[in-house]
Amino acid sequence: MAWEFFSVIGTVAFAISGAIVAMEEEYDLFGVYILGIVTAFGGGAIRNILIGLPVSTLWSQEMMFQIALAAITIFFIIPNRLIKHWNRWGNFTDAIGLSAFAIQGAMHAVSLDLPIGAVIVAAVLTGAGGGIVRDLLAGRKPIVLRHEIYGVWAASAGLFIGLELLSGDFFLFTLFFIIALLRILSYTYSWHLPRRKIQSL
Numbered sequence: 001m002a003w004e005f006f007s008v009i010g011t012v013a014f015a016i017s018g019a020i021v022a023m024e025e026e027y028d029l030f031g032v033y034i035l036g037i038v039t040a041f042g043g044g045a046i047r048n049i050l051i052g053l054p055v056s057t058l059w060s061q062e063m064m065f066q067i068a069l070a071a072i073t074i075f076f077i078i079p080n081r082l083i084k085h086w087n088r089w090g091n092f093t094d095a096i097g098l099s100a101f102a103i104q105g106a107m108h109a110v111s112l113d114l115p116i117g118a119v120i121v122a123a124v125l126t127g128a129g130g131g132i133v134r135d136l137l138a139g140r141k142p143i144v145l146r147h148e149i150y151g152v153w154a155a156s157a158g159l160f161i162g163l164e165l166l167s168g169d170f171f172l173f174t175l176f177f178i179i180a181l182l183r184i185l186s187y188t189y190s191w192h193l194p195r196r197k198i199q200s201l
Helices: 002-024 029-050 055-060 062-077 086-111 116-137 151-163 169-188
Strands: none
Touching: 002 029, 002 062, 002 086, 002 116, 002 169, 029 055, 029 062, 029 086, 029 116, 086 116, 086 151, 086 169, 116 151, 151 169
């Protein structure tokens, strides 16, 4: 049950997140669909490459593609007055997608008996990879590399799942809500990791 939940909620959240960015950049309908699909499935594709699975595995998710297309279509036709605060919606759906896909990616790596390092990498790439591709295609600096704490929360999900200290759906759903909440808090209160800028002479 947990796997299906995280697959669906992550796909919907990231598909809408990509659509929001495309609409902010004033892309046409085709561009909205492309950016939504890339955001929803880009992280999983990158993860599969790095853990040795064929990219073609992606095409077996016909139902997920249909769900993503439906989510993008519904969001596109919603009246503007209902989504006038889409900056807030974009951050919220991004937090949901990050949490769901980070956990799903970690679960996938654990099911393949990969070491904990690979589990953490799978969590980060699945949770943040689609967002990175989305931002690059939209001509933006990827938020995972620059703005509020982002990838750390995905890595944390991978660490907890990879250690296998706890298991079961209750643990996974609790972790999902905690990671999503931490991501929401990090952009609400502008939490940042330390950073340093090299001054030019």
